[in-house]
Amino acid sequence: MRVDAVVLDVDGVLVDVADSYRRAVVESVERIHGDTLPKADLQPFKDAGGFNNDWELTDAVALFVLARERGLDADVASFTDEIADRSGGLDGARAVVRSELGDEEADAVEGEWDSDRLRDTFQALYLGADLYRDLEGGEPPFEATGFVNDEPVIVTPETIETLRDRYELGVVTGRPSDEADIALDRAGLDLPDEHRFTMDDWAEGKPHPRALVTLAERLGAGRVAFVGDTLDDVRTAVNAAVADEERAYFGVGVLTGGLTGDDGRAKYAEVGATAVIDSVNDLPDLLD
Numbered sequence: 001m002r003v004d005a006v007v008l009d010v011d012g013v014l015v016d017v018a019d020s021y022r023r024a025v026v027e028s029v030e031r032i033h034g035d036t037l038p039k040a041d042l043q044p045f046k047d048a049g050g051f052n053n054d055w056e057l058t059d060a061v062a063l064f065v066l067a068r069e070r071g072l073d074a075d076v077a078s079f080t081d082e083i084a085d086r087s088g089g090l091d092g093a094r095a096v097v098r099s100e101l102g103d104e105e106a107d108a109v110e111g112e113w114d115s116d117r118l119r120d121t122f123q124a125l126y127l128g129a130d131l132y133r134d135l136e137g138g139e140p141p142f143e144a145t146g147f148v149n150d151e152p153v154i155v156t157p158e159t160i161e162t163l164r165d166r167y168e169l170g171v172v173t174g175r176p177s178d179e180a181d182i183a184l185d186r187a188g189l190d191l192p193d194e195h196r197f198t199m200d201d202w203a204e205g206k207p208h209p210r211a212l213v214t215l216a217e218r219l220g221a222g223r224v225a226f227v228g229d230t231l232d233d234v235r236t237a238v239n240a241a242v243a244d245e246e247r248a249y250f251g252v253g254v255l256t257g258g259l260t261g262d263d264g265r266a267k268y269a270e271v272g273a274t275a276v277i278d279s280v281n282d283l284p285d286l287l288d
Contacts, residue, residue, distance in 0.1 A: 001274060002287075003221070003248075003250065005169070005216060005221030005223070006227065007171065007225070008170070008171050009171075009228035010171060010183050011229065012229030013254055013256065014155045015151045015152065015153055016153075017257075022039050022042055023150075024147050025061060028118050028122040042057065042258065045061065045080050048084040049089065050091075051089060055119050059113070060089075060093040063094065063110075063113055066112050066113055067109050070101060070108060073100075079096060082099075097109055126148055127140075128145050128148065129144055129145075130146075131146055151183065151186070153186050154280060155189075155280050155281060168220065170215040171197070177198040177201070180198045195215065206230075207233075207235035209242070213244045222246075222247050223250075225283075228254070234273045235251075235272070237250060237251030253265075254280055
């Protein structure tokens with residue numbers, strides 16, 4: 001794994017989002033639809049793939065909750081397994097609901113599902129009232145202090161300094177650009193715009209390889225390590241290696257997101273991770 005560039009995910013790698021983004025998913029669904037799932041049940045959705053966008057994860061959890069009220073006989077594990085069988089993501093979740101309930105009940109579920117209110121609620125909870133006004137350009141639906149303030153920084157200044165000294169650095173994240181700015185500033189990682197991809201920069205999202213391949217080109221790299229906290233992060237590196245035969249790509253999983261322990265290591269290995277580390281702070285030693 002001798003590399004000349006390192007590309008980092010943000011959530012679960014540079015900052016801990018268990019009590020921010022994931023909490024916002026759970027509480028948004030409960031506020032709008034009166035029921036929800038525990039935070040631990042979000043990981044199987046992430047593992048199914050296609051939920052790099054937490055707004056869409058919120059939508060999928062809401063669909064599951066509403067479908068369960070209308071007779072869906074499936075637990076989270078079986079529901080998300082079926083999503084994975086349909087290539088993941090929100091489209092996969094909608095297809096599972098339709099397959100399990102039939103068109104009439106699925107139409108009723110989607111009639112109750114309020115994606116716009118879920119997104120608005122999510123942003124109000126995550127950003128808080130002041131940031132909501134600044135970034136969303138309007139009044140929040142309610143006053144909140146903002147879960148964004150509950151994101152401990154994982155990466156140390158020493159790790160940032162070492163990586164900067166040794167490698168070209170980039171970021172690929174599912175965050176909107178403004179929210180990426182907040183996390184990167186807290187992490188002490190200042191990058192030019194051309195060395196990062198956010199939700200605002202590409203429509204495909206992970207695990208599509210375009211952002212990673214484009215960054216490798218911009219960084220002038222021949223061998224790239226991509227470090228993330230989800231299976232889709234590793235799949236992105238694997239897909240980049242297929243799409244770009246001129247370069248080598250290595251997917252590195254960290255255990256500071258939703259995947260932990262031996263089970264997390266095994267899941268990373270199953271999708272092609274080159275290495276799994278406890279924390280991004282172990283990366284310099286891994287690559288040395």
